[in-house]
Amino acid sequence: MIPTRDPAVSGTFYAANPVALQRDVEHYLAGAVPPRKTAALVAPHAGYIYSGRTAGLVFGAAAIPATCVILAPNHTGVFSAPGGASALITQQYRTPLGTVRTDVALIDAIAEHAGGLVLDDPSAHRGEHAIEVILPFLQTRLPDLSIVPIVLAWPDWERTLTLAQAIDRAVGDRDDVLVIASSDMNHFESAAASEPKDRAALEHLLRLDGEGLLATTQRRGITMCGRVPAAAACEYARLRGKTRGELVDYRHSGAVNGDTDRVVGYAGVLLGTD
Numbered sequence: 001m002i003p004t005r006d007p008a009v010s011g012t013f014y015a016a017n018p019v020a021l022q023r024d025v026e027h028y029l030a031g032a033v034p035p036r037k038t039a040a041l042v043a044p045h046a047g048y049i050y051s052g053r054t055a056g057l058v059f060g061a062a063a064i065p066a067t068c069v070i071l072a073p074n075h076t077g078v079f080s081a082p083g084g085a086s087a088l089i090t091q092q093y094r095t096p097l098g099t100v101r102t103d104v105a106l107i108d109a110i111a112e113h114a115g116g117l118v119l120d121d122p123s124a125h126r127g128e129h130a131i132e133v134i135l136p137f138l139q140t141r142l143p144d145l146s147i148v149p150i151v152l153a154w155p156d157w158e159r160t161l162t163l164a165q166a167i168d169r170a171v172g173d174r175d176d177v178l179v180i181a182s183s184d185m186n187h188f189e190s191a192a193a194s195e196p197k198d199r200a201a202l203e204h205l206l207r208l209d210g211e212g213l214l215a216t217t218q219r220r221g222i223t224m225c226g227r228v229p230a231a232a233a234c235e236y237a238r239l240r241g242k243t244r245g246e247l248v249d250y251r252h253s254g255a256v257n258g259d260t261d262r263v264v265g266y267a268g269v270l271l272g273t274d
Contacts, residue, residue, distance in 0.1 A: 002090075002091065002092050002102075003090070003091045003092070004091060004092050004093070004094040004099055005088060005091040005092065005093050005094060005122070005125055005126070006094065007094060007095055007096070007132055008126070008127050008128070008129055008132060009129045009132060009133065010095065010096055010132075012047070013046070013047040013048065013129060013132075013133050014047070014048045014052075014133065014136060015048075015096070016096055017096065018096040018097055021095075021096050021097060021136055022097065022136075022140065024048055024052065025052075025056070025136050025137055025140045026140060027056075028048065028052040028053050028055060028056025028057075028137075029056040029057075029059065029060040029137070029140065029141070030056070030060075031056075031057070031060075032056065032057050032058075032059075032060020032061050033060070033061050033248075034061075035060065035061055035062055035063045035064070036061065036062065036063060036270070036273050037062075037063045037273070038062050038063070038178070038237075038270040038271060038272055038273045039178070039179065039236065039237040039240045039242050039271060039272035040178065040179035040180065040181065040233040040234070040236055040237045040270075040271035040272055041058055041059075041062050041178070041179075041180055041181070041233070041268070041269060041270050041271055042058070042180075042181045042183055042205060042226070042230050042233065042267060042268065042269040042271065043055050043058050043059060043134055043137075043180060043181070043182060043183075043268055044182075044183065044184050044185075044266035044267065044268070045072070045129060045130040045131075045133040045134055045182045045183070045184060045226075046133070046184055046253075046264060046266060048133075049256060050253045050256050050257075050264070050266065051184065051266040053249070053251070054248075054249045054250070054251060054266040054267065054268045055134060055137055055266075055268065056137065057248050057249040057268050058248045058249060058268025058269065058270065059134075059137040059138065059141060059268075060141075061248050061268070061270060062178065062270060063178075064138060064141040064142040064145060064178065065142075065145075065175075065176040065177060065178050066142075066144075066145060066146060066176040066177075067103045067106060067145065067146045067147065067148065067174075067176060067177045067178070068138060068145060068146075068147050068148070068177070068178045068179075068180050069106070069110075069147070069148040069150070069167060069177060069178070069179045069180065070131050070134070070147055070148065070149050070150065070180045070182060071150050071152060071163075071179065071180065071181050071182065071226075071228075071229035071232055071233060072128065072130035072131045072149070072150070072151050072152065072181075072182040072226065072229055073130055073151070073152060073153075073182070073183065073225045073226045073227075073228065073229060074086070074124055074128065074151050074152060074153035075128060075129065075130065075225065076124070076127050076128055077153075078123050078124055078126070078127065079121055079123060079124035079151065079153045080121050080123050080124070081117075081118070081119040081120075081121040081124065081153075082116070082119070083114070083116050083117035083118065083119065083159070084117065084152060084153045084154040084159065085114065085117045085118040085119070085150055085151075085152055085153075085154075085159075085163060086119065086120075086121030086123070086124030086125065086150065086151040086152075086153070087107050087110075087111065087118050087119065087120055087121065087148070087149065087150050088102065088120070088121075088122060088125045088149045089102065089104055089107055089108075089120040090120055090122060091122055091125070093125075093131065093132065093135055093147065093149060095132065095135050095136050095139065096136075097135075097136050097139045097140070097143075098139065098143075100135055100138075100139065100145070100146070100147050101145075101146040101147070102146060102147060102148070102149070103146040103147065103148050106148050106170055106171070106177070107148050107150075109169075109170035110148065110150075110163075110166050110167055110170040111166075112166075112170075113165070113166035113167075113169045113170050114162060114163055114166035115162065115166075117159060117162060117163060117166070118150060118163070118166070121151075124151040124153070125149065125151060128151055130151070130182040130183075130225075130226065131147075131149045131151070131182060133182075134180065134182055135147075150163075152228050152229055152232070154228060155214070155218070155228065156214075157210070157211050157214050157215075157231070160210060160214065160228055160231050160232045160235065161210075161211075161235060163232050164210070164231075164232045164233075164235035164236045164239060165235075165239065167179060167232070167236050168236055168239040168240065179232075179233045179236045179237070179271075180233070181226055181229035181230040181232065181233035181271075182226050182229060183224055183225055183226020183227065183229055183230050184224070184225050184226065184264055184265065184266055185197075185198045185201065185222075185224050185250075185252075185264070185265030185266060185267050186198050186201070186222050186223050186224060186264070186265050187223040187225065187264050187265075188223070188262050188263070188264065189262070189263070190260060190261050190262070190263070191252060191254050191260040191261075191263050192260075194252065194263050194264075194265055195252070195265070197220060197221075197222045198222075198224075198250065198252075198265040198267065200216055200220060200222065201213060201216065201217060201222050201224050201227070202247060202250070202267060202269070204216060204234070205230060205234060205245050205247075205267075205269050205271065206244060206245040206246070206247065206269070207244065207245070208234040208235070208237050208238045208242060208243065208244065208245055208271060208272065209234060210230070210231030210232060210233075210234035210235040210238075211231065211235075213227060213230060213231045213234065214227060214228070214231050233271055234271055237271040237272035238272075240272060242271065242272025242273075242274055243272075243274055244272070244273075244274055245269050245270060245271045245272065246269065246270045246273055247267065247268075247269055248268040248269060248270060249266075249267065249268040250265070250266070250267045250268075251265075251266055252264060252265045252266065253265075253266075
């Protein structure tokens with residue numbers, strides 16, 4: 001029996017009770033446009049009270065295939081994979097809605113093509129919330145899905161490009177894989193300062209311009225936590241022959257708590273529906 005990775009933020013970011021969690025997720029998914037096939041997407045990972053609606057709209061708008069490659073930032077700073085890409089192979093993610101299978105064959109193929117960047121590293125996943133928080137949406141959309149969970153801990157385009165190319169080569173002719181970048185947008189500035197920064201980042205996402213996204217977020221100090229996962233997802237979509245993204249939803253935390261002096265932005269973006 002494969003060990004499970006226990007939830008780290010169940011009961012804080014989202015409901016620990018499975019009935020309540022299922023009800024909440026279905027509420028957030030309600031009202032989404034009919035799902036379409038997309039190569040990749042960007043979804044937020046904050047507490048559901050803040051980002052649940054955006055997550056629900058983007059996950060509801062995307063056709064969810066058999067396997068989802070989930071790329072997430074490393075918020076904790078904990079990892080032991082020398083290349084900086086920490087996969088979870090020896091454990092399976094668990095949420096209050098159940099255990100999610102891992103597509104080990106696809107992880108192995110990605111690792112082979114990535115030349116040592118991707119290694120099994122449970123330490124990076126143990127307290128990291130960016131994958132866990134989006135899983136109930138995927139479980140609700142497709143209870144039987146498999147995932148490839150990878151936490152990334154580098155800032156540079158070179159490794160980002162290598163990973164995107166490795167995922168593309170590993171997926172090959174398969175048409176049942178979706179790449180998901182888990183990311184919130186700019187953090188803890190006023191809405192007046194944060195919204196233009198988020199617009200600048202979104203412009204790159206909509207052009208599938210991963211390299212430009214990393215350059216702009218660095219130059220303008222845009223604290224988009226999952227900029228590297230999002231850049232990799234953009235490049236993956238481009239490698240699959242896609243040319244544009246589509247903004248499904250954008251909002252910030254001030255719309256919920258009324259505090260517009262210190263907001264976090266949330267965006268749901270489909271990458272490659274053309």
